Amino acid sequence: MKSLRMASIRSQILVLALLLIVLVSVVAATTEPFIYGRHDKGIAIGLLAGRIERVVDQFRDARSPAEEEAALSLAARLQIPVEKLPVSQISPRDETEATSADILQRTRRALEDDFLGSLRHLFDKEKSVPLIVMVDKERALVFHMPVFPRSLWFFPAVASGVLKIVIPLIVLAYVSSWLITRPMGRFTAAAERASTDDSLEKPFVAEGSAEIRSLAASLNIMRSRILQMAESRTRMLTSISHDLRTPLTRLRMRVERCEQPELQRKMLHDLTVLDGMINESLAFLTNAVHNVPSRKVDLSSLLQTIATDFSETGIDVRFSGPRRLKYMCRPSFTRAISNLVENASRYATQIDIELQDAGDDGIFIRVSDNGPGLTDELKTRVLEPFFKADEARTTGAGGGFGLGLPTAEGIIRKGHGGKLTLLDRVPNGLVAEIVLPLVPESGSGGLSVTSGPTFSIT
Structure with missing residues (x-):
């Protein structure tokens, strides 16, 4: 059986066809004398x-x-x-x-x-x-x-057809699905995982027929080359972003010695914009390549701190949730939530951060705002790097560089196995919903919930 599973699809089909012929012959030889002998x-x-x-x-x-x-x-x-x-x-x-x-x-x-x-x-x-x-x-x-009864004459034909055709075909279909289509199903699932999980080096297991094994090996090689190319590109862009800081520092020092106040103000503004672009690019690229170990933190305290920090800058941010909720996460999780709040602050006057323990369904974190919201098409596109939808949400001042939401989405999906979804808020606004999966208790830590009364902080 193992050699048949490892054979080519053409050989498998040939063997199954021969098996069907043998099965029909055996069934016909053993059942037709009984059927036709009586009816x-x-x-x-x-x-x-x-x-x-x-x-x-x-x-x-x-x-x-x-x-x-x-x-x-x-x-x-x-x-x-x-x-x-x-x-x-x-x-x-x-x-x-x-x-x-x-x-x-x-x-x-x-x-x-x-x-x-x-x-x-x-x-x-x-x-x-x-x-x-x-x-x-x-x-x-x-x-x-x-x-x-005329129906009696149809019994032999029906019984013979069921025994010789229907049952063997059902057996053949089951064996075929197990032998041929099951490896294809595993292959499809691996392809879906490969498209969403960049940490898998060889997602395509070389099992099944010869064609599937050959295809899996080819895709693994191709994927390794793509990952190497992407990693090389990321290293290059990271180095460039780092190297840009030196000339920017020199420019800032020279601008500060400028004797024309208006010109100095404009140049400092441009340098600030360039510095912000470099910082966001570095954050996006760093989160793509660095894998910092997880640690157990109190999500309630973390979200309260983020809300307090933004409130001190004049942004109306409110938090609600359990008093304590411990979870295994990476330090980059703080940046993800901060990016969501900062993005919402550009287009809204009030932001709500909600933490909810949903038991077996995981942990929900919702960052809601009262801004103009987004269309269904833009909800997907704003998660793409360098895409900006300022024309759709124009209530606030300022603007980003199109990396805040993609960075947050990458941290949540790749770093924590969660999911970020953008939803509509009633009557208006946008909700960024984060779903974090449960982490089983282990030696390295896990999910530990200690819930008190729900409260809010503004």
Whole structure:
């Protein structure tokens, strides 16, 4: 079985087809004698014709009324209704003495029907058909044919079809799904994980048929090259961003010695913008490559601190949630929440941070604002690096560089296995909902919840 699972798909299909042929042959050989031995129409008609011939032969040999009655009694014992018929009532086509072949042929003609005729009259009421047999030139017998349900003739075909076709095909489909499609399902799941989890070095396990193993190896090589190229690009951009700080510092020192106040103010503003762009770029790139170990923190205290820090700068930020809620997270989680609050502060006048322990469903953190909100299309695009949607949310002042939300999303998804979703707030505004999964207790720490009464801080 292992060698078959490792074979090519063409070989697997060939082996399964041969298996189907063998299975059908074995089932047919073991079941058809039983089915057709009891319910075959031809056999039943042949037996009936033999009994009629026996009665006719005994009646032909009878030389007295008593012997004729004995022949009729034999027919009764054989459960064949029969009666003598006057010669005057015999039609010209029945005036010939019946032979054994004639009896069998006429019995079949009286009882048999073609497939379409049987299907057409399947549910019609059956009627007994008389069979007139000329014994000799002076005597004739009328046999009343037994009534057989037409549905009985369909049983062998249906049973044979189920046993020979339906059941083997079901078995073949199950084996095929297990042998061929199951590795494809695992392959598809690995491809989905590879698109969302950059930490997997070789997500495509080389299992299954030869084609799937070859494809998995090729994709693993391609993905390794892409990751190496992305890592090299990230290192280069990080180095450039770091190197830009030196000339910026020199420019700032020279600007501060400028004797024209208006010109000095404008140049300092431009330098501040450049410095902010470098800081956001470094934060985005650093979170993409650095993997800082997690530690257990009190989410309630962390979110309260963020709300307090922003409130001290004049931004209306409020926090609500349990008094204590411990969770394993990285230091970068603070930057993710701060980015969400800072982004909301540009377009709204009030921001709410809500922490909720949902038990087995994980932990929910919602950053809500009363700004103008975003369209469904923009909710997806704002999570792309360097995309800015300032034209859609124009209530506040200031603007970012299009890296705040992507940085937060990367920290939550890659660093904590969570999910960031942007939702509409009623009646207006935007809700950035974070769902953090439960972390099982282990030696390195885990989720530990100590909840007190819910409170809020403004």
